Amino acid sequence: MARTRTAVNRTVLGAVGLSLFLAGSWLTATDPAFADRLPTWWPAAGTGTVLLDRNRLAQLRGEGWWTPTAIAASIGLAVLFALWSLGQSRSGRAQPLALPSPGCTVRPQALAEALATRVTALPGITRSRARVLPRRGQRLEVRLRVWLEPDTPPDAVLPTLHTATAEADRAATPYTAHTRVRLSTAPHRTRHVR
Known part of the structure; x- marks a missing residue:
């Protein structure tokens, strides 16, 4: 949409x-x-x-x-x-997601912030940004942007990144999440001589 x-x-x-x-x-x-x-x-x-x-x-x-x-x-x-x-x-705040326990809900923004914090704590990752978009039915679209440290190869981060996204999938249990990850390298900071 x-x-x-x-x-x-x-x-x-x-x-x-x-x-x-x-x-x-x-x-x-x-x-x-x-x-x-x-x-x-x-x-x-x-x-x-x-x-x-x-x-x-x-x-x-x-x-x-x-x-x-x-x-x-x-x-x-x-x-x-x-x-x-x-x-x-109509593009205002998304409705809270209902969880399996009666009366329990979670905001998609809270889930995205938790995922971004979890991914940023992984070794080899400088920062990350996540976005959770509810779709029709019991589906979520998760967009994850990850910035790697300058000398970190992507294959070194993928196993731990997969574990973190699997945890997020389990956290939103009645929903099935389709996660799309975009990897980037953080730019080198050039040291200046004074």
């Missing part, structure tokens, strides 16, 4: 930006100072040009389809943007 939301947001922002850029470019062409510098294929616009003059607007209003179409398009755009705004606000 987050990837879909990001793709929709970028598409909407790109379309709005492109339309504003094109409208601004066309209106810039109405200035005589710029009109002389434009290529010959550029559509010419006269000084003081508007998109719809009063005569053309009155002619459109005289058509039977214009008013209902304009009202329907305005309502449709308003509803579309309202739904889009509501979709943005």
